[in-house]
Amino acid sequence: MPRPRPRRLQHIQGIGVDQMGNLADASDRDYLRLENLDVDIPPDPDAVAYTEQALHLDGCNSYLPFTGKAHLRDVAAKHVTQISGVEYSGERNCTIAAGGLSGILNVLLATIEEGDEVIITDPIYRGLINRVLLAGGVPKFVPFTFQPGGEWKLDGHALRSAITDRTTAMLLMSPSMPTGGYFDQDDWHLVSELCVSHDLLLILDSAMERLVFDNRPIVHPASFPGMAERTVTVGSSAKELRMIGWRVGWIVAPEALMGDIAAVSMANVVVPVGIAQEAVAIALERSAVTMPQYVTELQARRDLIVEELAGLPVAVPAGGWSLLIRVSDFGIDGDTASKRLLDQGICATSMAGWGGAQAGQYIRFVFSNEPLDRLRGIGAKVRRALGVL
Known part of the structure; x- marks a missing residue:
C-alpha cells in the first residue's frame, strides 16, 4: 500500500512549466520558448565578474552570517527605503533568503x-498558491479582470467582499505574475485602507515592481498611512536583476516581525548561496x-506580441515578463491550446491551477526569453492554433 499523502500536500499542484519545457527540450524542433520564466538578457557584467572572484574567497564559503551578508542586507534595505520612502535598516529590518519564493514561504x-x-x-x-497552502493558509482569490485588448483591473468590490474574520493577510504582486496586472495609486489606497481597518498583514512580492511599461509610476504600499508597520517586502535577484541561477532574495519588514522571520529562515534553508550574495548587492546597487x-x-517585446495578436482576446500587461490569451473564447481550454500551439512551433503553458476555476481558460506567453526577431510572425501561428485563419 502506498503511504498516505501528508495533508499539507493535498491541494498542492504542479505549475505545468516543467512539463512543457521537457517536451521542448526532448525535441529537435526549434520552438519559440514562451513557456518558462527564463531571460535571454544577461545579468550585469560587474555582478558576473564578482561571482567568479567569490569562488576563491573563504568568506563566501561560509554558513555565517545566518541572516545574510551585512553589505547585501544594507543594500536591500536601502533599495526598499528609496522606493517606499520608509526608513529601513539592514541590521534591524532585513534578512536574506534563498530566492524570492523561499522568502515568501518563510x-x-x-x-x-x-x-x-x-x-x-x-x-x-x-x-x-502552493506556498500559502504549505504554510497552512487558505488562498482567497480576488479577480483581476480585462476586456480584450485592454489591461487587467483589480475588482475592488470583490476585494472588499473577500475579507472575513478569518482573513489575516494579503499576498500581492505588482506587476503581477502571470498577468502583468498593475496596482495603481487608487488600488494601493484601497488595499491600505482595508489592511489598516481589518488589521491585516500585507506581504508584497516585489520581484517585478520596477518592470513597468508606458512610464507608469512605481507605487510602494508601505508609503501609505498605517502601512509601514504591516508591510513585508520580499524581493528577488531573478527577474529585475536577471540573476535566476544565483538564488538570492531579501525580506525587508518591520523590526517587530524580523525575529520570527529570521528564525524560520534559519530553520528552513539556514543561509542563502554565499558566493552569490555580494554579486547580487553589486547588481542591485547598479540597477538604477x-x-x-x-x-x-521588454516593453518592445510586449508591444510586438500585442500587435501580432490584435483582435484576439489578449490582456495587455502593464509590466512584467508575460501576457495571457483567453482561449476559452474559441471553445477550448488552456491544455488544448497548449497542445495546438506546440504543433505550430510555440511552447506555452496552460494556466490551469493558476488561480480559481476560471484560470484554465488562459494560455501564457512569456516574452523575456525570445528576442524581437524570433517573435515576429507569432500572430499567424497563434491564429492557426486557434482555428481562426
Missing part, C-alpha cells in the same frame, strides 16, 4: 496560523542605471 510560516485566509489575485502564479534599457526591451 514570511508565511512566520506570520500566519493554520486555517488563516490569505487574499491573492486571480489569476496568480501557482507557486504562490541598468534597468531602463532592459525595461525598454
Whole structure:
C-alpha cells in the first residue's frame, strides 16, 4: 500500500512549466520558448565578474552570517527605503533568503496560523498558491479582470467582499505574475485602507515592481498611512536583476516581525548561496542605471506580441515578463491550446491551477526569453492554433 499523502500536500499542484519545457527540450524542433520564466538578457557584467572572484574567497564559503551578508542586507534595505520612502535598516529590518519564493514561504510560516485566509489575485502564479497552502493558509482569490485588448483591473468590490474574520493577510504582486496586472495609486489606497481597518498583514512580492511599461509610476504600499508597520517586502535577484541561477532574495519588514522571520529562515534553508550574495548587492546597487534599457526591451517585446495578436482576446500587461490569451473564447481550454500551439512551433503553458476555476481558460506567453526577431510572425501561428485563419 502506498503511504498516505501528508495533508499539507493535498491541494498542492504542479505549475505545468516543467512539463512543457521537457517536451521542448526532448525535441529537435526549434520552438519559440514562451513557456518558462527564463531571460535571454544577461545579468550585469560587474555582478558576473564578482561571482567568479567569490569562488576563491573563504568568506563566501561560509554558513555565517545566518541572516545574510551585512553589505547585501544594507543594500536591500536601502533599495526598499528609496522606493517606499520608509526608513529601513539592514541590521534591524532585513534578512536574506534563498530566492524570492523561499522568502515568501518563510514570511508565511512566520506570520500566519493554520486555517488563516490569505487574499491573492486571480489569476496568480501557482507557486504562490502552493506556498500559502504549505504554510497552512487558505488562498482567497480576488479577480483581476480585462476586456480584450485592454489591461487587467483589480475588482475592488470583490476585494472588499473577500475579507472575513478569518482573513489575516494579503499576498500581492505588482506587476503581477502571470498577468502583468498593475496596482495603481487608487488600488494601493484601497488595499491600505482595508489592511489598516481589518488589521491585516500585507506581504508584497516585489520581484517585478520596477518592470513597468508606458512610464507608469512605481507605487510602494508601505508609503501609505498605517502601512509601514504591516508591510513585508520580499524581493528577488531573478527577474529585475536577471540573476535566476544565483538564488538570492531579501525580506525587508518591520523590526517587530524580523525575529520570527529570521528564525524560520534559519530553520528552513539556514543561509542563502554565499558566493552569490555580494554579486547580487553589486547588481542591485547598479540597477538604477541598468534597468531602463532592459525595461525598454521588454516593453518592445510586449508591444510586438500585442500587435501580432490584435483582435484576439489578449490582456495587455502593464509590466512584467508575460501576457495571457483567453482561449476559452474559441471553445477550448488552456491544455488544448497548449497542445495546438506546440504543433505550430510555440511552447506555452496552460494556466490551469493558476488561480480559481476560471484560470484554465488562459494560455501564457512569456516574452523575456525570445528576442524581437524570433517573435515576429507569432500572430499567424497563434491564429492557426486557434482555428481562426
